[in-house]
Amino acid sequence: MKKVILDCDPGHDDAFAIMLAVQHLDVLGITTIGGNCILENVTKNALKVLEVLDRTDIPVYPGHSCPMTVPLVTAPQFHGETGLDGPVLPEPTVKPRNKHAVDFIVETVMNTDDVTLIATGPLTNIAAAINREPRIVDRVTEISIMGGSVTFGNWTPTAEFNIYVDPEAAYRVFNSGIHVKMSGINLTRQCCLTAEHVKKFREIGTKTANLAADLTEFFIDTTIKSASLSGANMHDACAIAWLIDSSLIKAAAMHIDIELKGELTRGMTVCDYRHLRGADPEIDLCREPQMDFRGEKPNAEAALELDFPGFMELLYKTLKNYN
Ligand code: RIB
Ligand code: CA
Secondary structure, eight states, rough: EEEEEEOOOOOOOHHHHHHHHHHHSSSEEEOOOOSSSSSHHHHHHHHHHHHHHHHHTTTTTOOOSSSSSSSOOHHHEEEEEEESOSSSOOSSSSOSSOHHHHHHHHHHHHHSSSEEEEEESSSHHHHHHHHHOHHHHSOOOOOOEEEOOOSSSSSSSSOOHHHHHHHHHHHHTTTTSSOOOOOOOHTTTTTTEOOHHHHHHHHSSSSHHHHHHHHHHHHHHHHHHEEEEEEEEOOOHHHHHHHHHGGGEEEEEEEEEOOOOTTTTTTTTEEEEGGGGGGTTTSSSOOOOTTOSSOOOOOOOOOEEEOOOHHHHHHHHHHHOOO
C-alpha cells in the first residue's frame, strides 16, 4: 500500500477522498487547511468523517488557517456554513493532534521513505513544508492534487478554487521539483454524481453509505443552485482514485506553471501541451515532448480523461467494505 499524507479541507468531496484513501492507501496522517471553510471547521469535519469510518486511529493535524499572502476565500455556497452541511453528525470524540500540519509533514517525510503527498485543498501547508525543509522535495515520491485545470476554471473563468485561494503556494509546489499529478476541473467535471447514485448509496444501507448519500444529496443541491451543473462533481476523490488505480485516468505529461499577476488570470494553471497538438490521443498522450518542443521540460502529468464507470465501481466497492 502506498504511504500517503492527505492534506484536505473537508468539504463534501474531500470526505469522499478520505473514504477512498483510508481504505486503499496507508494514510500516515491527515492534515487540514483552511479552504472550503475555516480551519477549525474543516478539522472538525475530518475528525467526524474518520469517526463514521471507525478510523479514529488516523491522526489529524491542523495546518494553516489562511493563504500565504492573501485573505482566505471560502465556499459556503457549495459546502454550507459548517463546511459539511447536510448530514447530521455527532461532535467528534477524538481531538486533533497537538502538532502543526507542517511539522508533521516535514518530520514524516524526513523519517519515512517513499511517502506520496495528496492535496485536495489550497496548497498552503505543502508549500510551507517545502519552504521549511527543501529536502522533502527529493524524498517524496510525488504529489497528487485536486486543483487547477487544463482548460476552464470554476472560481473564475480561468482559475480553479484550490489554486485561486493560494496561487503563491501553488507556484511554490509546481516549481519545487516534486512531480505533480494534477486532477483539474477539466477532469473532475467528468465525475458527476446524480440522484441515481444517491439511491444506490442508500440501497447499501450502511452508516458510511448513508453518509455518502447525505453528502451527495446536499452537494448536488448546492452545485445545481450555485453552478448550474447537472450533479455533484466529486472532485477530490479523483486525485485519490488515480493513486489507487492508475487505469482510471488518462493523463499527459506537460509543463504547468501558475499565473500570479494577471487581472483575469491570477490562479490559472498555465498548461503547455503544444507538444500534444495533432498527437494521436490513443497513442501519444503520455509521450515525452519531441526535441522540437519549445516549452520547458514537463513537471507534471495532467489528467485528461476519467473512466467514470470504473470510478463508480471502485466507490461502490469501497462503501460496501465500510460499516
Ligand atoms: O474546485 C474544487 C475544489 O475546491 C475541491 O477540492 C473542493 O473541495 C474545493 O476545495
Ligand atoms: Ca477540497
